[in-house]
Amino acid sequence: MTGPAQAARCDWRSLPIAALLVAVLATPALAQTAAKEPLPVPIGWLKVEQPAPPILSNLAPPPADTGLAGARLGREDNATTGSFMGHDYQLTETLVPEGEDALAAARSALAATPFLLVDAPAQTMIQIADLPEAQGALIFNIARGEDSLRGADCRRNLLHTAPSDSMLTDALMQFIAWRQWSDLVLIEGEHPGDAEFSAALEASATKFGQKIAARKTWAFDADMRRNASAEVPLFTQDFGDYDLLLLSDTLDDFDRYIPFNTWLPRPTGGTEGIVPAAWSPSVEQSGAAQLQSRFIDLNGREMQSADYAAWAAVRAVGEAVTRLNSSDPAALRDFLLSDQFQLAGFKGRPQSFRDWNGQMRQPIPLVSDRAVVALAPIEGFMHQVTELDTLGTDRAESACSAFSD
Incomplete structure (x- = not known):
């Protein structure tokens, strides 16, 4: 359980980017590292288009760049720190039209990067994670909420920044x-x-x-x-x-x-x-208004849940690369699943990955059209480790075995 003293504690994991950069430049070893050849960090985004079922109204269709816009902002945020550290972040974008070969597109994307954000049906996502080319990669589920992806169908190389159902x-x-x-x-x-x-x-x-x-x-x-x-x-x-x-x-x-x-x-x-929801334009506290503003400036629209999940995935990679000064996917995976990793996700609490199923812990805003009604976990719902684990499948309930070795 997180107490006031623990919440108030400030350490290197919770430093804002500006303060971190000051610390980096003031550290001779890291300053020397920053002067070396740039460390390439390619990140891929892949979306498999699906036929849209008929609905009563298309009054508010989803933006064409849903998810991708968040990944682009994440890349911009990573580049802010990366420019000082000598880390070169690039984002490749792959859109698989309806009916085309998603696995072939995934193989091509994985040939260019070991870090791949995927927006695809659950079964397709599993097939991508099972590709031989994906076994040394880190794949991020940025769109699907099925609990089975975090349970019996979990994969060791598949992490989830989209919240589960x-x-x-x-x-x-x-x-x-x-x-x-x-x-x-x-x-x-x-x-x-x-x-x-x-x-x-x-x-x-x-x-x-x-x-x-x-x-x-x-x-x-x-x-x-x-x-x-x-x-x-x-x-x-x-x-x-x-x-x-x-x-x-x-x-x-x-x-x-x-x-x-x-x-x-x-x-x-x-x-x-x-x-x-994972995110809403109504979220404003804990620095969220600044994130919302930067997203609008970059993309000309408001941030949606899929955008937030993609942003969080790219930022998680960036945070791990910054801390380790490495782009090795195996080392980054170990760090992301460790208790050393925290992501400042603009929702009031540090976010981390569950080491038993790869799900990112995160507060969940409960929203109406124009306001945040509440932010879960709700006060009073206790947990022996963190109240964030009152949301979703806890360790003892998990059917995922891929993370146990």
């Missing part, structure tokens, strides 16, 4: 338990991702002593842009009384039409309403 749903259920909202109901979409997120909600409810009393499947094919005010009240009427309506709509198809149209005036949470 269970981290997100645990964060939400901590907040619900703290508010003492005990009567919960759920509406779930028909997409496979909706069922997976619903299962995570159910598991988190059980974990924190909650119960989802009733659930319904959204199977409407009518245009809710015109019919929501008539259909949604009838659809939710037989839920009876409840404290919170959970929504599981991972495609952002129907959930936007549920709030303010339910039979009873009740809050919503999950994929709409109170939403757990």
Whole structure:
């Protein structure tokens, strides 16, 4: 458990970049290192495009550079320190069009760099991690939340800066338990991702002593842009009384039409309403406003969760290279999984990787459209090591064996 004295302690891991650079330049050995030939640190970004399922509205389509924009900012941030240290960070970008050979593209990317950020379906990500060319590499999952990737399907060379589904749903259920909202109901979409997120909600409810009393499947094919005010009240009427309506709509198809149209005036949470996320434009504390501003200046839009995960992956590599003055992926992996690594992630607490499944520990903001409602872990949820491990799969619960040797 982290106490006030420990949180207030300042050591070299928690120094801001400017202070670190002063220390670097004041240290003769490191200053001499910085004067040597540049150390190349190539980092790759690879996205496998997927067919977009039809949804009711394309009112807010995801940006075309989702994730990539965060990687670009991470590279810029790494270059700030790297210019003093003699580290040359380069970012290569690979977009695999729908239907083309993702594994061939991954082989080509891995021939240029041992550090690869991947945005791809879970099964494709596993196949990339299993490539012979990837065995000495470090691959970062920057997009997928499936707990199986951190469990039975984990891979030794695959780390995760995207939070798992269970981290997100645990964060939400901590907040619900703290508010003492005990009567919960759920509406779930028909997409496979909706069922997976619903299962995570159910598991988190059980974990924190909650119960989802009733659930319904959204199977409407009518245009809710015109019919929501008539259909949604009838659809939710037989839920009876409840404290919170959970929504599981991972495609952002129907959930936007549920709030303010339910039979009873009740809050919503999950994929709409109170939403757990890796990042949100509403996050402003702990220096986040400065990160948001730099992202907007570079990319002309606001930072999203996938951007944050990509930024965190690139910055994790940069932090490890800075500390070790090495770009050896095996050495960097050992450092990233050690208790020596910490990343200042602008969410109020140092972030690190779990050494049993490669998941980055991180606070989870619970956000509405324009504000942060709370930041999980919620105060009062205790853990023997760090409260961040109350979010997601803990060591004793893990089905991952690839990190045990």
